[in-house]
Amino acid sequence: MSAVTGQAATDTPPKPVIPRGALVLTAACLGLFMSFIEVTAAISTLRALQVDMHVAPADLSWVSSTYTLVVAACVLSGGALGERFGRRRVFVIxxxxxxxxxxxxxxxxxxxxxxxxxxxxxxGGALVLPTSxxxxxxxxxxxxPRMLRYITIWVSMSGVGLAVGPLLGGALLDRFDWPAVYLVNAPLAVVTVAVTLYAVKETKVPDRALDLPGQFLSIVGLGTLVYGIAVGGREGYGDPVVVTTLVVAVVALTALVLVERRAPVPMLDVRMMASVPLSATLVVAASALFTFVGVVFLEVLFLQRVQGAAPMDTGLKLLPAMVAFVLSTLVAQRIATKVGPGRLLAVGSLVTAAAAVVLVGQQPDSAYGITAVGLALLGLGSGLVVAPSTAAAFAVAEPAQMGAAxxxxxxxxxxxxxxxxAILGAVLAVRFIGALPDRLDTAxxxxxxxxxVVAVAREGGNSAGRxxxxxxxxxxxxxxxxxxTGLWVVAGVSALAAVLAFAFVSRKAKAA
Incomplete structure (x- = not known):
């Protein structure tokens, strides 16, 4: 009997051998890093680019907004194109x-x-993000288990890219002119393509329908939504163009839901969102990167435009968020197996809410300690949400919905x-213009x-310094x-995400 038991114990199936697995992960992470470094590296070049090209202050924000606008509009189509024409091919493109x-x-x-x-x-970012x-x-x-561990590592690269962007941009601006910052992705692309072609096998669903109506509506809906929010913060939400744009966004996104419900092979399976726990998980997942990207965006502006920090110093001061985010994501998967991903989402969202509240304590003359503590909490909380959100979706989704989830x-x-x-930039612009007359009068x-001064500010300029x-x-x-005000918005979003995660995700995942 003992011999049989011993034989059974030794018959545990070995883990599958996946050729060049580390290189596959490397390729995916490099692509994600390239996508996110575009977000914050560009911010460090704005002043130098404005002086060099004599850009009107009102137009300068489009240097960063154009990239995010196109990514938002096309990201849903990127995954569908990868399935139809080949994930490796679309990723390389x-x-x-x-x-x-x-x-x-x-x-x-x-x-x-x-x-x-x-x-x-x-x-490019819209194609890389889903296919990676x-x-x-x-x-x-x-x-x-290995897949979830690698997803955790992959997600951590988003934080690395966001935090390294200002640091790398500042270092290059100290020695070169602003175009040097935009040359970083060229050598990275060569390495990424080479590793991808060598290590990644092509996978696709050749008969996958492209769902052209869904792709068109997602591009129109998301594009007009981001455009309307961003421009409304500067021009005012009563502006006829802004109102029209936002109405088009609502109509297009509503039509997208109706079309996707009837599509035989939808680009986005909205039918599975009838599950409240899964819908809550998706909202929490969106709030996680909203919080992390939003706070990094606000902190870059605070450090440079309020405290007058140089680009290089700004990058260095953002390091607590990057380090905490990477470390937190690397240990989140192990913690999730013990406490459940749903609870991690709730706790992490509470921590990011606390981080935003701490950062509200920053003043133009405040010490760096407040900033460092707030950023460390931001990285810690975000790491407990971003990576486990995929595992949480798996925990609450039906088996047949795993891929769609x-x-x-x-x-x-x-x-x-x-x-x-888009949202935090609009909030910042509205509150800045609203507070400026009183501050000038007080001074x-x-x-x-x-x-x-107010007229220049309304156009997006900054009269400080001259x-x-x-x-x-x-x-x-x-x-x-x-x-x-933007940080209070972040705190509210994170608090709402914590409530959703605790009420719907953690309990459902525990029952499952």
Missing amino acids: GVVALAAGSLVVATASGFPQVLVGRAVSGV LAIITTTFFVDL SNAVTAFRQVGSVLAT HVPPEVATQ STPEVTEAVAASFNVGIH
């Missing part, structure tokens, strides 16, 4: 597009060429990240000068008011 767009910007002779380059990079995850899931699906989580996360800069700035100390201080204080 996306990597090349990311680098090509950056080269167009680096060699630009005028501002319109800069925006074209940013749009091309946005198309699909490469991992299709390669390692036979080894679920994975794609939906990816899409919602990326939409959350691009909505962060005893003459009315005629104050009127000119004005009196009183004006500079008033502008910084008003900008800080806007940043505080």
Whole structure:
């Protein structure tokens, strides 16, 4: 009997051998890193680019907004194109597009060429984001623990890219002109393509319907939504163009839901969202990157425009968020097996809410300690949410919905990240303009000068640095008011995500 038992114990099936598995993960992570470094590296170049090309202040924000706008509009289509034409092929095309767009910007002779380059990079990012995850899931699906572990590592690269962007941009700006920042992705693309072609096997669903109506409606709906939110913050939400744009967004997104419900092979399976736990998981997943990207975006602006930090110093001061995020994501999977991914989502969301509240304590003359603590909490909480959100979706989804749930989580996360800069940028602009007249009056700035300052600010300019100390201080204080309001929005989003995760995700996952 003991011999039989011993024989049975030794007959445990070995783990499947996956050729070049480490290189597959490396390729996917490099692609994701390239996608996210585009978000924050560009912010560090804005002042230098404005001076070099004499860009109007109101137009400067489109350097960063164009990329996120195109990513948001096309990210849902990227996954469907990968399935139909080959995930490796579409991933490689996306990597090349990311680098090509950056080269167009680096060699630009005028501002319109800069925006074209940013749009091309946005198309690349929309192709890379979903296919990089699909490469991992299709390669390692036979080894679920390994797949979840690799997804955790893959997700951590988003935090690395966001935090390294300002650091790398600042280092290059210290020695070179702003085009050098946009040359970073070119050598990375060469390495990524080479590793991908060598290690990644092609996978596709050749008879996969493209769902052209769904793709068209997602591009129109998400594109107009992000555009309307971003422009509304500057022009006002009563502007006829903004109102029309947002109405088009609502109509297109509503039509998208109706079309996807009837499509035989939908790009986004909205039918599975009838499950409240799964829908809650998707909202929490979106809120995770909304919070992380949003706070990094606000902190870059706070450090540079309120405290006057140089680009290199800004990157260094953001390191606590990056380090905490990477470490937290690496240990999140082990914790999830003990406490459940749903509870991790709830706890992590509470921590990010606390991080935003801590950062509200920042003032123009405050010490770095407040910033460091808030950023460390941000990275810690985000790491407990971003990676486990995929595992949480698996825990609450039906077995037949696993693939669709994975794609939906990816899409919602990326939409959350691009909505962060649009929504928080709009909140910041509205509050900044609203607070500026009172701050100028408190600083005893003459009315005629104050009127000119407010007019420049409404166009997106920053008069600090070429004005009196009183004006500079008033502008910084008003900008800080806007940043505080944005952080309160982040805190509210994170708190709501914590409630959803605790009420619907953790209990469902525990029962399952």
